[in-house]
Amino acid sequence: MKQVAEGFTILKRYGRLKTACWILENNGEAAIVEMPPYSRGEKAPWEKAKTYFKKNWVFPKYGLLTHPHWDHCYTMPHFRAAFPQTRFVAHDSFLHDSYFRYMMRNMRNTRGESLEAAGYRFFDDVFTGDIWAGDLGGEPLYIIYAPKHSYGDMLIIFKGAMITGDWYLGDLKDCNDLVNPHHKVLNIDKTMRIVNHLNYHIHMLFSGHGDALFYDADFYSIMEQSKVDHNGHQPALKARYQTA
Numbered sequence: 001m002k003q004v005a006e007g008f009t010i011l012k013r014y015g016r017l018k019t020a021c022w023i024l025e026n027n028g029e030a031a032i033v034e035m036p037p038y039s040r041g042e043k044a045p046w047e048k049a050k051t052y053f054k055k056n057w058v059f060p061k062y063g064l065l066t067h068p069h070w071d072h073c074y075t076m077p078h079f080r081a082a083f084p085q086t087r088f089v090a091h092d093s094f095l096h097d098s099y100f101r102y103m104m105r106n107m108r109n110t111r112g113e114s115l116e117a118a119g120y121r122f123f124d125d126v127f128t129g130d131i132w133a134g135d136l137g138g139e140p141l142y143i144i145y146a147p148k149h150s151y152g153d154m155l156i157i158f159k160g161a162m163i164t165g166d167w168y169l170g171d172l173k174d175c176n177d178l179v180n181p182h183h184k185v186l187n188i189d190k191t192m193r194i195v196n197h198l199n200y201h202i203h204m205l206f207s208g209h210g211d212a213l214f215y216d217a218d219f220y221s222i223m224e225q226s227k228v229d230h231n232g233h234q235p236a237l238k239a240r241y242q243t244a
């Protein structure tokens with residue numbers, strides 16, 4: 001367990017791909033971000049979360065995911081069962097994403113239920129616009145829908161930080177070619193526009209895997225650099241600090 005910034009705790013980086021399970025918190029309220037698969041020998045992430053909430057007297061208000069890939073949401077049904085009072089939030093694109101639909105085929109337990117219906121059963125709040133807003137103990141919590149790594153990408157903004165999921169920062173390319181490069185650029189622009197419109201100062205950028213943590217980040221210049229295709233060369237940016 002590691003607190004990487006005030007209000008940001010990584011419970012652990014789970015499984016073979018080491019995806020972080022995050023707890024965001026303020027004033028006794030928390031959000032779970034990412035519900036990864038775990039390896040043999042690791043304690044189940046929802047169990048660890050449960051212990052954490054109990055110990056720290058925190059209420060798990062929201063369940064969030066950065067994008068619909070299995071290494072980020074594989075244990076969601078378990079979290080769902082473990083935290084019945086938690087509101088699970090996702091963009092509508094989640095329900096149409098091929099990876100997520102594939103996952104849900106194993107998840108759903110009602111015979112004959114459509115994938116759409118199953119999706120709505122998994123989420124309490126499905127939003128369709130570019131932005132979702134909530135709060136943790138009075139502190140704003142925003143989600144921007146902006147596909148770059150996948151067509152279900154959600155950027156999570158809280159306490160001056162953005163959790164960027166699997167967005168590759170500093171390069172247009174991501175670890176796959178799921179999103180049209182033109183759409184990537186449009187979504188980077190859209191993200192900057194929304195952050196600017198919210199008049200929100202982002203100075204930290206954290207990857208969903210918890211391996212790249214940017215502090216004292218110049219948000220707009222990193223976004224601009226992320227629009228450049230470096231053709232497979234080393235991206236210019238390096239995290240100032242990385243977790244072990």
Ligand SMILES: [Zn+2]
Nearest residue numbers: 069071072166
């Ligand atoms: Zn991932």
